Amino acid sequence: MNFAFYGTLRKGGRLYARLEGDKNFLIKGTGRIAGYQMHYYPDGGYPGVVRGANEITVEFVEAADPKISQRIIYFEKNYEQQAVEFGGEQYILFVATQNGETWWNRQPPVESGDYIAHLQSKTKKKRKNKPPPALT
Numbered sequence: 001m002n003f004a005f006y007g008t009l010r011k012g013g014r015l016y017a018r019l020e021g022d023k024n025f026l027i028k029g030t031g032r033i034a035g036y037q038m039h040y041y042p043d044g045g046y047p048g049v050v051r052g053a054n055e056i057t058v059e060f061v062e063a064a065d066p067k068i069s070q071r072i073i074y075f076e077k078n079y080e081q082q083a084v085e086f087g088g089e090q091y092i093l094f095v096a097t098q099n100g101e102t103w104w105n106r107q108p109p110v111e112s113g114d115y116i117a118h119l120q121s122k123t124k125k126k127r128k129n130k131p132p133p134a135l136t
Contacts, residue, residue, distance in 0.1 A: 001069040004058040004084050004091040007047040012116040024065035032057055033084050039107040047115045048104040050096045057114035060086045
């Protein structure tokens with residue numbers, strides 16, 4: 001089964017370690033898809049995607065083992081599955097349900113549409129704003 005990951009399951013996301021190293025899990029590429037807007041939930045530290053006019057960055061992956069596919073679907077059980085195409089193949093993208101769109105649209109946007117880059121920029125800002133150590 002093929003999936004398109006945009007957040008915590010992407011390489012660099014906090015849930016990626018649950019899939020990394022499994023021989024039945026293959027990253028096939030990274031790309032941008034149009035027609036979506038990404039937001040993030042600051043208190044929970046995860047993104048959500050709704051239909052919109054922007055582009056988002058996704059990782060296209062294949063889960064050859066049905067058990068891995070079941071785990072992924074379980075991780076994303078609160079989202080709706082939508083089909084997207086990459087390289088002539090269909091992938092499942094998890095987006096906010098119609099009921100969840102209103103809530104997600106009230107959350108801060110990820111302007112770049114790239115959640116991993118967003119996390120990295122937040123980490124760099126924290127480091128820049130950190131005061132230097134006291135001299136003793």
